[in-house]
Amino acid sequence: MARFFSFNAIDSCQTTGIHFDALCLTYGNDEDVSSLQFFGDLESSIKKCKVLPDCLVVMASAALATKLHDYWCADHTQQKTIVNRGTKSEFLFIKSYYFYAWCVTKLELIASHVLATQSYDISIEKLIQQGLRYLLEVNEVIQIAPAGHLFKHPSGTRSKVFIQAREMARSEPELFFVANAICLRMGRVLQDAEMVFIDTMGIYHYVREALKAAGNKARIESFHSYGEEMKKLSPPIDSYICVISASTSGGMAGELVNNLGFDPNKVVTLIDVTEKNRCGSVLMPLDTLGEVYVGLLEKGMGTETEIELVGEHFSSKAKPPRTVALGVPHQPKLLGEFLNHFALLGVGKLNSNFGNGPANPKLLCLDASPLTNNLEFTQWLDDEVAWCITLAVDHVIHASDPTSKVIAELAAKRIQEFRQTTIPPAVISHDDLCKESLGNAKGILVVTAVAGDGGGLREISRDLREYICTETPRHFLAAVGLPQTAESWARLKQFLERNPTKRKYGFSNWLMLPVGYDGKDSAWEQLNKLAKKAEGGETAAVEGIDQEIVNESLEQLAQLVFKSHQGFLPKHNGGELALTEGFVFFGGKFETEIQEMKIASSVVYLAIASALQCARELKDVNNQLKSTGYESVVLAPECFLRFNDNILQACLLRACHSSELDYSASPHLSKLMQEFLTKVFDRHSHKYGDAALEFAAALAIGRLKLKKDDLDDVIKFAIARLKHQASPLLGFLLLARR
Template identity: 50%
Template structure:
């Protein structure tokens, strides 16, 4: 129905930078008013910060219909209100554009300010950023793994493999690309086209969409990349050549220089650069990320020869990574000491401030002279500007306490004077009118959503040259990359100086997928509750009772892990590698959330490890999994459960490796065989992982595991048997 993305542009009239949310609507079908506003809300929620304006683009007939929907007073007011905070319109304009065969036509502008339109947009430049979004979200560019390079059919050797066929993953995206191809062409090229040459049939649908848009019946001929490119010559009838991808521009250059094709009639969909190329380039990778340029440089690496268009992450068996000392998170020990036992709530129980969705934490009270207070005192003295006279804190008690302590220390450092402290929910232009410098504090931050909101508010309320410092007690981002993006967003401004940024502890905790292990368990409980199963070797009454027991066990473990076979909770023994001596002689007091935090952050450290062989990160050439040895090394039942829950499904997929699948098969057979002993205490967790599809073996291995396990426990109903039957029913 629509394709939306976020773009950055510059107003052509004022030369001010603006954030734009652009939504392109596919006009193959009619769109109702409810669908229209639903798409707008979804697009708006995809922004980290509120955009300055929104741009709606559609065909001539559809844009008129969308304008009618927009003119509905109730729905329009409801949506416009979403862009208002503290009586300030953050979304200042809504632009409607009609995309016709001859180009883009401005259809309507709705301004939320009384003075009329404030922005003059370069809509062509905004639309071109949609291609950047497609390249980034659709995995168009594959990078060779460490120590390897690709040898392309042209003979070019570099670390990039571009799959132009992956540009579009939906009909709106396909329609969008087709129209941008047309936008690249001069009118003299579009008129009376008779034939279009393409280098691969994988881009046929893009070209067909472009021809349909201009009403052309030109035939499409594939010359199969470098195999037949030397055989084609410029036809006497009007033509066009569309090349899927290139890293050097070699094919377009050959067609132009050697075979005398008109460069106006040469279009490359994806290329490393648009500079020094024959013909036009739809997407230039060096404008998306300058680091791509370095990937064209090669040294003495193993060559991977590309044959054809297909390239799979399972081109070779997955690489297994074993967690160990190299994966110890840098700040884990300090974080565990800081929060200690009392700082953790139960798993999946929301509590403010929240570090992650699964884990909720409460920082301890600041005490004069403790480790945190000494860090705060030093940071105030050494890093925070003396001109700061206003402290803004995120809206929670822990951050308020941190702000009050920072106020006292800052007053001491300045030799007196009052420092105003205010919640972020109460700031506005009038409150901050006399501020000479602002310190923003939060006790605990995840990926920094609240800090981004405060930063955006401050852009509206105060002069950008006003000194500003962001201070974070503990950062629990999903990844180092997410934290770097937050820091970059908060530090950069319109001046050549950067705003200050401080954080005592930063501990990446791993990705928070909406389809995580606990959600998968919830869906499994729903399935167990309504599913009717039969098994040739298990009595019907035992099957029914076992499914009911499985449902009960899954509900009982909704905020933790599945219990042992006897109903007792999974436990941790002394000697956990990543705890070191933090909880020495107190291991029974450690909450489940602390154990999960340690294991999840260790796995994230493995994903971000700088040593290629120890890195738990797949490439386009190689997938990666947790080594079966990890379940032997971390043999406490609760650690095995944490491994299963904290892993991504791809990291537990052993189906592509006969060797690893066999190792897991042998391990699981022993676990299910000893389900009533400490060795197999996590048997229900492994059975549930198989039943949800998060843990995968080769089909023959998985069938053997389930067959033996079911035979071993089929004598009496149990939750474990119910989970095994559900796994067998997949």
């Protein structure tokens, strides 16, 4: 069970105006936290940060906050460990530690540990609002209707947004945080109230916890939001408060205040799209929480399809999934150019890492060294220096890899030529970056050859905040970007460009190709876990199959998975999966190389993965491979017939999200996949079934899902054909049984 939750917040000091990043840890009520647990929580939270924060804020009940501060003061060894984790190159990054206690109407600072000369004057209310926004996003409280649709609420209101306030908290610390946030807004009214009205029992736990924090045991009474019961309400003689779960129009609060006579000072709505022209208070107005919620108040055109809401429950499984067939419209615009430069030399094996040995392998790894001799790239670099990069640059910082260093030296040489000076800008590796190495820098250029979601660039940007003043111009140059999504790349650009001054820092990029999820829970890692389970666990007897065959099949499975970690599972005869001519996303290129088997499997995977990601981000919603709260979307089963090369089928199975291969909600789609898989397993020793191991593996790890009856029929049929001889395919099918 969760003991705490953490979130990151950005604010500026109320005294100096200096911007800072805060890491906030908030604990549940009455938690029994030991000293070892507390310091472990601090360390794990700091480790998860993409960049080191400027300060750390701990929020807890008064008793627990005092206890945690006592731990901090008493254990100097553990305290030093945490301080060292917030230090880099002997320079303090985490400069302050603050301990706050919830005290009904305020969050009181009970102690601080300031290591720098200047502490931060924190607006704790702004941090709490960012914490609430974090909960809205991570718990998927807000559902936005897909294009061409509007939600029709029980009140009759039609809007783009559906708010599930009951989902705000999914753990005890989150519940405690939300309840105390309510207290901060309405604490005195809660303390005095003898009755609390709520519009739904879905928020009962928030209100009960808020009353507990206020030291009150008032009675809670629920009324139906829109119906005859609400019209019977009238303000009681005794003190009261009315809590509304969520609203998109402010209609309920307006009805209570304007027509039923409730005091607006005793009415609070937890979530609303805005607080403008609303009766009562709004705890979380969405239009103040970021650009993603802008436009929620826009009226429809009158031609949208209505999604009628009944009650609070809402699920995309309420309707059959929509299918999307991958094709030419989903080809990324820059894929062809990307392949021209990297298809033959630049893409390494899957789950490898150029230059850093086996450490920190990446699903897709790019060797950017050919860039330094690439005429198109060097011409682009010349143009960027001439048109976009400030001539104030006198220091060039590069990521800690050889190619980034060469590009940085090229850029420094071009800057020197344009400045017509004999002194080139200093070129510094990120490993050597410190306050002394920058001296009196007048301008900074940061260079990296390849960036994913930009963790390295974020780290350099964070370091620069400590070493040079904010007003010093800086420019970030990422030659090639391989982010997971276009959105994550946009967030990186925003992070690097924005600063407290009125101007933006510069950002340049030559090629960028979103390639989808490349995290630690990839299909390869899921298979490794399955193989370890098959290798080490005791196997239950399987009726009708000799136990030795079962054990041998699982052992062969484990060996094959470990052997294939940098590629795909082989064909039945042990041969590698291969591509044939005519692959649509290659656009007629590399035909000779395909015949000569010179195209690496990782290049094929990159093409499929980028096409799938393009499908998820496509503007045409009818052809978009993206599920919403209203509608689930899956890859059309016909794709496995369209892309019938064994390696393409394997790439689809590995690069798709699990939800995109979940056919269990549609009897029709599940039956189509059952028929296809039956043929694949039946012909596993022929060309048609070359990818049989990949399909069986996808079933075994749960990436490919069918209705239970269909899955049972497929497995029963295949096992009956394979049970007389041990094989990895039999092993996967045995593990795929439910």
